[in-house]
Structure formats: structure tokens, C-alpha cells
Amino acid sequence: MTHSELIFSNNLVNEFKTCTQLQYNGKLNIKSSKGSQWTFYYRLGRIVWATGGTHPFRRWRRQMAQNCPQIDVDKLQLRLQDVAIDYWDYRILEIFHKKQKIQREQIQSIAENTIAELLFDLAMQGNFASISCNRSQEVILEAPISFTSAEMSVKHMQDSWKIWSEAGLANFSPDLAPVLRRPEQLQQIVSPSVYKNFVNLINGKLTLRDLAVKMKQSVLPLTRSLLPYILKGIIELVEIPDMPLVVMEGNNKPITAQPKKSIAPLVACVDDSPQVCKMLEDIITSNGLRFIKIQDAVQALPTLIQDKPDLIFLDLIMPVASGYEICTQLRRISAFANTPVIILTGSDGLLDRVRAKVVGSTDFITKPVVPDKVISIVRKYLPTASISIDKSQPNLEVCK
Structure with a gap:
């Protein structure tokens, strides 16, 4: 069983079940430590709509096209x-339905597909981040x-x-876009017609999900x-x-509607x-990152x-691949040439420090991990991050 299946079976599935059993009316807000957010709207214990995710506008465009x-x-x-509220997409569908431009069955299909995509x-x-959730009745779709049955959807x-x-x-997220990097190599191994299709479609402008809709096939076999x-x-x-969609301002000037997006820096722990991951997560997320x-x-x-x-x-010390090896490989990738890499180790030996510098690490922290050390490092290498030591955070120590 994967980590994601454990999360769903132990935590979120129970929350979805609770909402069903209570015949809950309102929102179930879910947030990941990576900053992503999802909202599931309930009415009488069943899911009626869902919002959030990486590409809300692209998703709505796909559903409308299909x-x-x-x-x-x-x-x-x-x-x-019209697009200022969180459930703008559902509101537009309501308007279309009232004007008899779309049928109830079309909305049902869009809702089911939207909920399925966001749950996926x-x-x-x-699989890679902690998930938290809470209920709120500030918005109830009347x-x-x-x-949609939450149990069947999950x-x-x-x-x-x-x-x-x-x-x-x-x-590989289906929200990523394929782009052709080595066309000459591709040309040697596929037919001219296949190569032409690749060049026309694999252009970095369409996500895997967008591409699947365009090609009228499922995203799984395509990927x-x-x-x-x-x-x-x-x-x-x-x-x-x-x-985003084009919308009109009060003066009838067209502008582009922008989705809400978190700009907080992302910190990774390998x-x-x-215990170390949990400790770092508590320190980092409690400071808004x-x-x-x-x-x-x-x-x-x-x-x-x-x-x-x-x-x-x-x-520094992990099974299969050490921190030295991973750092060396990271520095060979242009996107990580200047990314701060902080080595974690239980040893404070000079040899470890020298070797860490040789492979391209930026700094060094010895375990046990404590908040003031971590915050000091983050403040040093992410100066644009507005952070401070959370005084309510217990000064716990975790040593591997």
C-alpha cells in the first residue's frame, strides 16, 4: 500500500465518511504542506462540487469542451x-442551466469529472506531503x-x-506539459508522420490532461x-x-482573470x-512556508x-543513495545550480564538512534538529521569506 493510500484510508476517507454520516452541509477544506488547496462542497452529506488544484481554468475549459x-x-x-468567488465555475454552470443552454446531465458529468480529477x-x-482538513459552513450551495457519492468517488x-x-x-503529474527536447533523436526512431504529430502537439503549451482531451483519449494511455x-x-x-478566462472590468475593459496562487517559498527535506521530516515540517509550515x-x-x-x-x-546518510551522491547529481542540473542545499548529519566532523562542500552543498546542520537552527538557515538563504521563530513551538529535539 502506498503512502497516499494510507493517508486516504486512515484520515481523509474517515473525514469524507463523517461528512456523509452527518448529512453535512458546507465546505470541506483540504490543504497540503506544499501549499495546494482543495474545497469540496457538501449538501445533505453528498458532494455537489469541488474547486482548487493547480489549473482551475484549464480544468473548466476541458470539461466544457468535453x-x-x-x-x-x-x-x-x-x-x-463572476470569477471572484471560489466556486465561480459552478456558478457559471448554474447560469447556463437557468438559461437552458446546458442540461442537468451535462452538469452532472462535469461535476463528477471535476471531483474525480481533484481527488486524484x-x-x-x-504521496509527498502532509494533508490537513477542516470543515466550514460559511458557504452552502443552496x-x-x-x-455525487463521496464513497464511490474516493x-x-x-x-x-x-x-x-x-x-x-x-x-509524473498529469498537470505537467510535455515539451520536445531532442527532436533530432526522435526523428531517428519514429516514422515521419509520427514525428510530425509530436512536433505539432508536444509543444509545452498543453498539459497531459489538455493533450488527452485534444486527442480524444484517456490521459493514462497517453502518458x-x-x-x-x-x-x-x-x-x-x-x-x-x-x-485564465477573459473577463470585463466595470469600464467594460477586458482583463485576464488570475487564479489564486500561493507564493510562499517551498522547502524540501530529503x-x-x-521523525526528522515531521520536525522540519512543523517548523517550516508554522512559519508560513x-x-x-x-x-x-x-x-x-x-x-x-x-x-x-x-x-x-x-x-547525509541514507540507504541506497547518500546525500553526497544526490547533491552531486543536483548540481549537474541547471535548475538547481543555485538552489541552497543544506546537509543534515548526526556528525560534526571536519571531513564531512569538507566533503559536503566539495560536492556542492551550501551549508551544514548537525542533528538534533531544533527550530532556531532551521529558522536561522532559512532566513539566511531565503531572505525574501517573511518568517520568525514561533514562540508557541515547543523546542523539541529529534535525533536520528
């Missing part, structure tokens, strides 16, 4: 206030058009995530078909921005000790490449 192809979303005359993303983030998510992981895709080229470095998966933990040294590089943290705490 379920309501008769509506050109780029020609909609939306006002700024939640499972993926849960006249929901669709109702079961579907677990099945989907299992298949995705077993296909070797656990480290699986690209995996050999990704592993060879012919194709790279990169982060791309959302694709350490096989759960985002955090990601990586306890498997084998997964360190692909995860760091995907998430691109602003600062990395790296354990």
Missing part, C-alpha cells in the same frame, strides 16, 4: 465578479444541480491512483505512451501556468527518518525536479 462543445468559453462575456490530484500530493480515485502508480507514473521518450530525455515534462518531504532516496531526484523547491535539506 461536455458542452456548443459553448465557446473564449466568447463568454464574463464580469470580474489530492492522492498524488498525499440549490445544487448535481449530487473508491474510484483509489483505483485510478493504483493504476497510475503501477504504470510507473507516480512521479504511458510518452513514458519511454520521457525516460530517454527526448521529452521533458514541465510546469506551465493556468489558462531524509529517511520520519510550504514543505515537501521525501523519505525514499531513490525518489529524491525525480520529486525535486518535479517540484523545484527553493531550499533543500538533505540527509
